[in-house]
Amino acid sequence: MEGVEIFDSPGKGRGLRATKEFWAGDVIFTEQSISSVCFDGHAERICHSCFRRQDKLQRCGQCKFAHYCDRTCQRAGWAEHKQECGAIKAYGKTPNESVRLVARIMWRLDKEGSKVSDMQLTTLDELEDHLADMPEDELKDLKVDIHNFLDYWPRKSKQHTIDDVSHLFGVINCNGFTVSDQRGLQAVGVGLFPSLCLVNHDCWPNCTVILNHGNQSAVNTLFHSQQRIELRALGKITEGEELTVAYVDYLNLSKERQRMLKLQYYFDCTCDHCKNRTKDDIKMGGREVDGVKPTEEQVKEASDFCFEMLGKMDAARLKGDYHEVVKICREAIKKAEPVLADTHIYLIRLWSMMSEVQAYLQYNDDAAEYSRKMVEGYLKIYPQNHAGLGMAAMRAGVNHWQAGEIEIGHGMVCKAYAILMVTHGPLHPITKDLEEMRMQTEMELRMFKENEFVYHSMREAALKNRPMTMLNEPKSVEDNIKNLFHRRK
Ligand SMILES: [Zn+2]
Numbered sequence: 001m002e003g004v005e006i007f008d009s010p011g012k013g014r015g016l017r018a019t020k021e022f023w024a025g026d027v028i029f030t031e032q033s034i035s036s037v038c039f040d041g042h043a044e045r046i047c048h049s050c051f052r053r054q055d056k057l058q059r060c061g062q063c064k065f066a067h068y069c070d071r072t073c074q075r076a077g078w079a080e081h082k083q084e085c086g087a088i089k090a091y092g093k094t095p096n097e098s099v100r101l102v103a104r105i106m107w108r109l110d111k112e113g114s115k116v117s118d119m120q121l122t123t124l125d126e127l128e129d130h131l132a133d134m135p136e137d138e139l140k141d142l143k144v145d146i147h148n149f150l151d152y153w154p155r156k157s158k159q160h161t162i163d164d165v166s167h168l169f170g171v172i173n174c175n176g177f178t179v180s181d182q183r184g185l186q187a188v189g190v191g192l193f194p195s196l197c198l199v200n201h202d203c204w205p206n207c208t209v210i211l212n213h214g215n216q217s218a219v220n221t222l223f224h225s226q227q228r229i230e231l232r233a234l235g236k237i238t239e240g241e242e243l244t245v246a247y248v249d250y251l252n253l254s255k256e257r258q259r260m261l262k263l264q265y266y267f268d269c270t271c272d273h274c275k276n277r278t279k280d281d282i283k284m285g286g287r288e289v290d291g292v293k294p295t296e297e298q299v300k301e302a303s304d305f306c307f308e309m310l311g312k313m314d315a316a317r318l319k320g321d322y323h324e325v326v327k328i329c330r331e332a333i334k335k336a337e338p339v340l341a342d343t344h345i346y347l348i349r350l351w352s353m354m355s356e357v358q359a360y361l362q363y364n365d366d367a368a369e370y371s372r373k374m375v376e377g378y379l380k381i382y383p384q385n386h387a388g389l390g391m392a393a394m395r396a397g398v399n400h401w402q403a404g405e406i407e408i409g410h411g412m413v414c415k416a417y418a419i420l421m422v423t424h425g426p427l428h429p430i431t432k433d434l435e436e437m438r439m440q441t442e443m444e445l446r447m448f449k450e451n452e453f454v455y456h457s458m459r460e461a462a463l464k465n466r467p468m469t470m471l472n473e474p475k476s477v478e479d480n481i482k483n484l485f486h487r488r489k
Pocket residue numbers: 047048049050051052068069070073216
């Protein structure tokens with residue numbers, strides 16, 4: 001592979017470093033998964049070949065488990081599904097996602113050898129399984145999976161030792177990559193990308209990884225491109241520099257990030273941002289009004305209150321009681337805003353939830369106001385080119401457009417577009433959506449400046465057609481894709 005090499009990263013084990021210079025938005029490498037599977041809970045809602053979410057899917061007539069968009073997807077997925085199909089039929093039921101993934105990987109490696117492509121930088125044998133670091137209860141779950149795997153694995157397939165099977169379960173436990181739907185908005189499955197596993201974590205990384213579903217509309221199976229990940233440079237990377245991605249969301253405090261990393265990936269983060277607790281103060285800070293800061297006690301009290309309210313809101317959201325969510329949220333914001341800094345992470349979460357629910361309920365002015373506050377908070381916390389910041393700016397852009405605030409809306413859409421060109425690239429479906437929004441809002445803005453009356457009547461017509469709706473059901477914080485790798489439950 002050109003541009004990168006494996007090296008011994010001090011204190012981290014194996015890592016990847018650049019052998020040439022990269023710039024923001026450069027694709028450092030792309031990789032297809034060795035295999036990926038959809039989550040148990042999504043088996044009937046997404047295509048097992050291209051992982052698109054679809055309303056109508058066709059079921060595999062043999063196993064009745066696999067679902068596909070159409071014949072093209074079914075044919076494209078057959079090589080991977082063939083043995084699985086027979087095994088599910090013989091087993092009489094469908095094993096869970098971990099067992100299915102390990103089996104698919106095994107079948108593939110048995111057929112093609114330990115390296116399935118020249119681009120693959122490492123074999124799976126060389127990857128860490130961290131079995132020795134696993135706590136007792138996790139090991140117990142793992143043993144249940146292994147037991148089920150042995151029942152499920154056909155006798156006519158090549159037989160493997162328990163150690164080999166356990167190793168693979170350990171590898172996918174800490175390296176299974178979260179696969180999202182085609183728009184990158186929902187986690188729908190898990191896959192293994194071996195070269196990506198070599199990229200170490202940093203809380204303030206120089207790369208990002210994005211899943212691109214490629215061209216799925218091609219009718220010919222040959223051109224029906226596989227999903228693949230892209231490792232993209234977030235800024236200038238010099239020759240010899242280690243390549244890093246963030247495994248957990250930077251929005252968390254350093255202590256929380258370290259706890260999460262230890263729990264899932266079994267290491268202690270010693271990055272500069274953790275060592276110096278960078279930005280922890282503003283993420284938990286008080287609001288200064290006319291040179292006067294609230295006391296530590298006041299900040300703590302408001303923080304605790306927000307935290308409690310966030311829990312209540314999530315419960316109400318789960319019940320689908322969105323008016324209750326708004327009520328709790330409004331009360332919490334009223335109490336917290338005068339005390340907490342506009343970078344306080346709980347306050348930002350309140351704004352985020354408020355804007356999402358109000359957009360869903362079509363209170364567009366509220367949705368616009370709170371999404372703007374959220375973006376302004378993110379801007380002070382996240383690095384300049386951060387996918388989460390880009391997506392938030394996109395949301396805010398749509399909310400402002402819907403509220404008729406075309407100038408701010410257009411500005412937000414442009415901001416989002418600039419970020420996503422780096423983090424997602426020009427070919428990603430979301431970037432393409434943004435490009436369209438950018439052109440539309442630009443045209444509207446021009447109209448608005450020329451003739452406000454004409455603009456408003458045109459906008460009313462446009463709103464009726466709703467070309468830019470993003471009225472997804474509001475998600476809970478947990479549903480958002482914040483973890484790069486999938487945590488086994
Ligand atoms: Zn499909």
